[in-house]
Amino acid sequence: MMSSGTNSRPNRSQGGEFGTAAWELLLPAAAAPARRRGRALQSALREAVRSGRLVPGTRLPSSRALAADLRVSRGLVTEAYEQLTAEGYLRSGRGAGTWVSEAVRAPVPGARDLAPRAEDVRVDFRPGTPDLSLFPRSAWAAAHRSVLGRLPHGALGYPDPRGLPVLREALAALLSRRRGVVADPERLVVCSGVAQATTLLGFVLHGRGMRSVGVEDPGSPEHSALFASAGITTIGLPLDDEGLATEPLVRSGVRAVVTTPAHQFPTGIAYSAARRGRLLEWARATDGLIMEDDYDGDFRYDRAPVGALQGLDPEHVAYTGSVSKSLAPGLRLGWLLAPTDMTDEIVARKRTMDLGNPAVDQAVLADFITRGGYDRQLRRCQRAYRERRDTLTSMLAEHFPGTEVSGIAAGLHIIATLPERYGPEAAFMARAADAGVALRPLGNYGTLPGEDGAVRLVLGYAHLAPADIERGVRLLAAAHRGANGRAAGGGGRVFI
Ligand SMILES: Cc1ncc(COP(=O)(O)O)c(C=O)c1O
Incomplete structure (x- = not known):
């Protein structure tokens, strides 16, 4: 003792x-x-x-x-x-x-997220952002200049709350071409990101008497927080290897469910074709709604992206996405395509929420898309991110042998499961924090299939240059060796 x-x-x-x-x-x-x-x-x-x-x-x-x-x-x-x-x-x-001390407040959810203090962070693997240094500043500035040069004065008045027609048309063409979405510009609503799309849907569903929706577990905590702001509680539903498990969904009795089928957040599973079919059957049988959050569906590295679920049944799927991963989250620009009978209510909500998105930003994005800038940006990022993903997976294989990586085919993060000998997870996290490496454990996002002592991490790589990825993995490896050396009486130290 x-x-x-x-x-x-x-x-x-x-x-x-x-x-x-x-x-x-x-x-x-x-x-x-x-x-x-x-x-x-x-x-x-x-x-x-x-x-x-x-x-x-x-x-x-x-x-x-x-x-x-x-x-x-x-x-x-x-x-x-x-x-x-x-x-x-x-x-x-x-x-x-x-x-x-009893004066210390009870821990909030997510407290497992041990991180170094901001000023001590040397490498930050926490997922969520693209490489902001790749933002196409000159092309964006050129689009801005061009738009301001030709926009009539009237276009600076209150915009259509659905979004500028020119942007809705550009987005409809883009989403149908790239993501297989059935995209009618009349039904598409421009909004400030998936976050606002979720809140809009939440309000409309609440207005229809709905008080709970299903969410993926593990999943994004944001979904629950956003629905809560609309007065709707969320019920976590388990996943299996093919995506959201349908039996628990049926048993839960919910009539709406949030999904990330192209690249499940955070596990990285791409929903199987069979599971997509079962989900749509459920939606048709219950007159239910599937919200499809296509947050990073544009990024798929080894083969063509899986098309959106919405393309298979646009009257049972509300599709949403944004430029947060492809350009920058700070732009706060996204879209929502809901079933026909929900569109008017969504537009009415959007109007009362903020009277529409900023007109100039919308016009700039429309210009950027129609001149091919968006496709060029995606190609450029795709190349860079694939290289970073490969760097991360090979560094993990070299420095943490036995580590399993998953969810690597798409998106901006992977899941790394380190063998038990690197655990327990809390100790691994503490060592990482001490070495200045910020990490996020998978356990932060919900229930895991089994607590077997392995260290499971959600590692974002897209925002890191290959040299930073290498440095981060080396720091983690050195911290582990240092602790082991010390536990064995060797007094190992981290020198990187
Ligand atoms: C699951 C998920 N959905 C959506 C988003 C993006 O939200 P927004 O479009 O509001 O920036 C993120 C951002 O990290 C995310 O992780």
């Missing part, structure tokens, strides 16, 4: 005690270079409290016992206890003893 003062690994203890998980979170800090060890220990302890690994009321080991277990000087532990007590994370009781 911790208080024994020996170097043996402590037994797993009950919640509220200082157990294995907390001890493991501190180990990498103890293995940090001497000049950084004190600070590292403080930040690991702080993180253990913040993340809920150490719950309020937990009694910490004496400074002498913890120092012996971690093989650091007692002074460092005393200093860490004093500092965190001053910050309010810990409190000292009457007589001897230090506890996690």
Whole structure:
């Protein structure tokens, strides 16, 4: 046990005690270079409290016992206890003893997401953004100039809430050509991203009396948050190898479900043809609605992209996408194509929400698309991202042998499952954070098929130059070797 003062690994203890998980979170800090060890220990302890690994009321080991277990000087532990007590994370009781303060707020969901402080991040593998440095600034500026030169004054008035006709036509042609979408410009609504499309749908469904929708589990937490803002709760539905499992969907009784069939977020599964068919059967049988979030469907590396589900049954699928992955999320431009009988209600909602998207931005995107800039941009990014994906997978194979990667055929991130010997996951995350590598575990996105001790990571690569990907994997490998060397008495250190 911790208080024994020996170097043996402590037994797993009950919640509220200082157990294995907390001890493991501190180990990498103890293995940090001497000049950084004190600070590292403080930040690991702080993180253990913040993340809920150490719950309020937990009694910490004496400074002498913890120092012996971690093989650091007692002074460092005393200093860490004093500092965190001053910050309010810990409190000292009457007589001897230090506890996690009851004043610390309960952890919020996602607290597993241990990350280095922003200023300490050296390589950031968290998924979500494309390479913003590839944004086509000159072509965009040229489109801007050209649009402002010819836009009549009247076009600067309140726009059609559905979007400028010229953009709806350009998008309809683009989506039908690239994604196999049945795209009628009259039914297409321009909005500020998938986020707003989700909220619009949420309001319309709520107006029709719906109070719950199904979402993929694991899936994007944003979907639930956005539906919640429209007064709709979400029910997590499990996946299998082919996509969203249909039996639990049928049993759940929901009449609408959110899906990411081209490249499931975050697992990367491409829904099988059979599963797509079953989902559409479900929608027809229940008069249900499938929301298809095609957030990164444009990026597929080894063969042609899988066409959108919406193309198979446009009256049962509401299709949405945006330029957030292809150009930049900061543009806040996206689209929603809903079944015919929902379109008027969606447009009415869009009008009351914001009176339409900015007219100039819409005209610029229309110009950019019709002159071929969008296709050129996708080709350019596709080349760059494929190279980055290949760099990441080969670096993982070299430095973390036995790692399985999945979801690599498309999108901007992969799933890496590292063998158990690299775990437990909390310790891996803590070491990564200490080495300045920001990671996001798959477990942050929902329920996983089985807790087998493997480390499962969602690694975004598109925004990183190949050299940064290499550096990031090397830092992780060195941090792992360092901790192992130390655990084996070798005192390994991270020098990268
Ligand atoms: C699953 C999913 N859908 C949609 C989006 C994009 O949302 P938006 O188009 O509002 O930027 C993201 C962004 O990361 C995403 O992960």
